[in-house]
Amino acid sequence: MPGDIIGLQRPAADVHRVADAAQDLLGLVETSAQAVTERNPGAxxxxxxxxxxxxxxxxxxxxxxxxxxxxxxxxxxxxxxxxxxxxxxxxxxxxxxxxxxxxxxxxxxxxxxxxxxxxxxxxxxxxxxxxxxxxxxxxxxxxxxxxxxxxxxxxxxxxxxxxxxxxxAASESSSNRQTLVEWNWNNAEVRTNADGTIAPDRGNGSLWCTDPAAKYLLDNEYNGLTTSAGLNSKNALKFENTYWWDFAENTGYAVALKFSTEGAGANLSLNFTNSQGNAGGTSIYGPVYWQVEYSTDGVNFTVLPESGFCCRPFVYWQGAGGKDLSYCAVPGYADRVFILPDALRNRPEVTLLIKARSTQCIASNTATVDQGDTGTITSDMAANKRSPMRFGTIAVKSNK
Known part of the structure; x- marks a missing residue:
């Protein structure tokens, strides 16, 4: 409307003051530019x-x-x-x-x-x-x-x-740390113990999923040494066929590992790399929030303080345009490091759980940061929405 346009006009005095300020600023920029005598690359x-x-x-x-x-x-x-x-x-x-x-x-x-x-x-x-x-x-x-x-x-x-x-240093021999037990699947094979649990590649221990219905197999990771060989096939473990939630007990399922800490030094830690999903539009609804729990008897577990972590699904292409999942997609395995209580040292048996802490999942495959992780896993979700968890390396370390 004409009246609105008139109402937005500045008085003449204000226009002059703005022009004067702009001229002063331009003069300051010109003076600063003249003060630069030379430019040298930094190191x-x-x-x-x-x-x-x-x-x-x-x-x-x-x-x-x-x-x-x-x-x-x-x-x-x-x-x-x-x-x-x-x-x-x-x-x-x-x-x-x-x-x-x-x-x-x-x-x-x-x-x-x-x-x-x-x-x-x-x-x-x-x-x-x-x-x-x-x-x-x-x-x-x-x-x-x-x-x-x-x-x-x-x-x-x-x-x-x-x-x-x-x-x-290039060599592990100079490290301040020692590896007590490690699962890495770098040889593209799964070794098993007599009880059917997964045996480690270094040290002695057991690894399994607490959901009896879960299955495991080897799958891809991205630990290649060059840009032309980024994909390593069969060097990661994938647990699938689970929603990661026990709806009857209203608690999360977990990946469990059992081992001895005899001879461990200070700053015992759980180190692992992981991600989830099958790089597709269905298996993206796995639990986003997880935690670590520990036990010395395999029955009574305590939540490790400050062990909460976020695990969002793999990135994947959507449609001919090549658009991918927005804020939530990770194109590889993320590093996790958790310091364990000193009381777990020099124990004949310690059990750790990498456990889902809620049914919260990403909102959708187009979720933005604002929409966030506002989805919910339910028992009636389609079976193909069960999101697998993937692990590239799981290790327990301590100071030497």
């Missing part, structure tokens, strides 16, 4: 270096360059970006991958590797020993990996600037 060596352990980091370290002492990768299989490379670098797809670092004091932090980093998969794999890793400390949100819709993956993460800043 990591130019930065002021601080040395700290993971546990010593504070908010004052955010956006500063820090050298982290005595760290190592918690799960050093494969490459720095164990994902399906086809989902890197385009709209709505993954821009970086978090890999978890740990130290002998029980500290853990994610190292973020961008999807265009040239050394992400250069054929050399990952260092398996300890050393110093330097980079810029950030507070970064990763909705695909984070526990909440906001993508919280820990208060601090580290971004390295050059591969040379990952100054860790």
């Amino acid at each position: 990591a060596s130019d930065l002021i270096r601080k040395e700290k352990s993971i546990g010593q980091l504070t908010d004052e370290d955010i956006y500063t360059y820090v050298s982290l002492r005595e760290v190592e990768f918690a799960l050093p299989d494969g490459s720095y970006t164990n994902v399906n490379e086809g989902y890197f670098g385009t709209a709505n797809h993954t821009s970086c991958v978090p890999r978890t670092l740990c130290d002998k004091d029980g500290g853990a932090i994610s190292m973020l590797v961008n999807n265009k980093t040239p050394w992400r998969r250069d054929g050399s794999g990952m260092p398996k020993g300890k050393g110093t890793l330097s980079g810029v400390i950030v507070h970064d949100l990763q909705p695909r990996y984070g526990y909440t819709n906001e993508g919280y993956i820990g208060r601090y993460s580290v971004r390295v600037l050059e591969k040379e800043e990952i100054d860790l």
